[in-house]
Amino acid sequence: MADLPARTLPGRRHISERAQELVTAYLCLLPWVLGFLGFTLGPMLYSFGLSFFESDMLTKTYFVGLGNYRDLLYDELFLQSLKVTAIYAFSAVPLGNVVAILVALLLNQKIIGLGVWRTIYYLPSVISGVAVAVLWLQIFNPRMGLINSTLRLVGIEGPAWLFSEQWALPSIIIMSLWGAGGSMLLFLAGLQGIPTQLYEAAMIDGASSLTRFLAITIPMLTPTIFFNLVIGLIGGFQFFSESYIMTAGGPNNATLSMVLYLFRKAFLQMRFGYASAVAWILFFIVVTFTIILVRSSDRWVYYEGEMRR
């Protein structure tokens, strides 16, 4: 922006341009800064401190040092929730991405009515998790839900889905695939950004479709894959409403996610210190995997226009 001398602006002779700019900037940023301090940083520090206490916020609050963290190591329910969350995150996210890539590839083939198909695949990811959970709770109904009734028509007696210890978590994973449309859109955008000269050159050299896919499409998609993996994992570790609404963590804690466990400890059992410790462990896990992904990205993500080291 051009630096206009203060004297050309009426009534502002005594305040310099620079100072005006600074004041305006600080005023504009004030809401966010206040929010950050009050709703983000402050609470973060508070919850960190709280994790070293045993507290129900009403009657008793006493210091326990690392006691909460130590107890968590032996807490079977917590370890179960760790397992459930890990299984969910590391299955649902890659599976979802595979489905998304396949669908995106399909839609990238210049089909008639691309907009319609794109909408069909994207729509489920737009509605609320609650609506999805309520709907699929009925679809998975062992007696008269969509899936088992259909299977019964061909003579197969389907499993008890959400009521079966083995099938409950896979059911939730299957349901999450319905929402793959969000990543699909990004993959589609990524595919459309791949220069066609690459494919043409490959075809001239006689590459088969499979080779073209493996040598051009996948490498050029790695930035999008990276983004979807990071965002997906961060979200996957935090899954809550599916378990809460559909199975209440059961059967026999087969779908007890970490956030559900945290929720129960905090709001049902009123153990806010213990729950804060769980929250921080979750945070630590998410950050660790994000860093692992980012660090590893140097090796497998290809950005066009970047200098190769």
Add this chain to the structure above:
Amino acid sequence: MRRETAEAARPTDRLPTWRAPGPRQRQRMRLARALFRQVWLWLLVIPAAAVFLTPWAWMITTAGKEASEIWHMPPIWIPHVYHWDNFLKAWNVGGFAVNYRNTLTICITNVAGTVFACALAAFAFARLRFPGRDVFFIVVLSTMMLPGQVTMIPLYVIFSKMGWVNTLKPLIVPAFFGDAFHIFLLRQFFLTISTELDDAARIDGCSRFGVFLRILLPLVKPALAVVTIGVFTWAWNDFMGPLIYINSTDLFTITLGLNRFVGRTTMDLQFLMAMTAVSTLLPIVAFFTTQRYMIQGIVITGIKG
């Protein structure tokens, strides 16, 4: 053919010579290949789309059934008569008017607050110079990655000490302080606007803030549309926030209202499906109205690469 020697006739002597396909033959081959390609494409797309559409179809058809049709064996897919009055009955039985009112209140205030705070901050990052601006922007961006659980409990404690539990306030007030994602989005859009317009306005005596209000904001309407729809949809679908802070049913949001009928209180399936279907209307409409802007937004923030 004349043969000078007494060689045995070669079989190939009697076959027609192979000719390279002429232009018309090549065209026919191209068409055949294109047709073949379209066929297997449709063979894949249609079943896949059918799989994705089936849950919707089941939800909508079940919403119109009557009780006897739901439990029927063998299953009845399409009701004989579509009972549109199911929607009205479900609305009344479930008391959803209250839910919709509460959710709308939260959504509208969230949009107002977010646009206000984020546009201001984005303006500062895009147009104003101040020490540490770029470092500060990175700090803002890094807060995007924070999982909400670390702040969830202390926020609850703070709000509870302020007496805000079981009100809508904890779900409304924080929006007025902005969020990193939308600051990022709006900043990117502001940066695409040439500063010549700013300068022209300033020379004519416009204040910096005036430039923001009268020049920049009107020019980023697509981005504001994206922010509006995004925040509205997010607040519409939010479950955990209301779950933590709201206890009395007359303050329930739509998400809590739907969840209520999955637990101890039950509702006939056709009514539940009807209400679930209605709750998805707004996000769907929102999506259709901003499809164009969303794709533009993704491209501008360069997320795909």
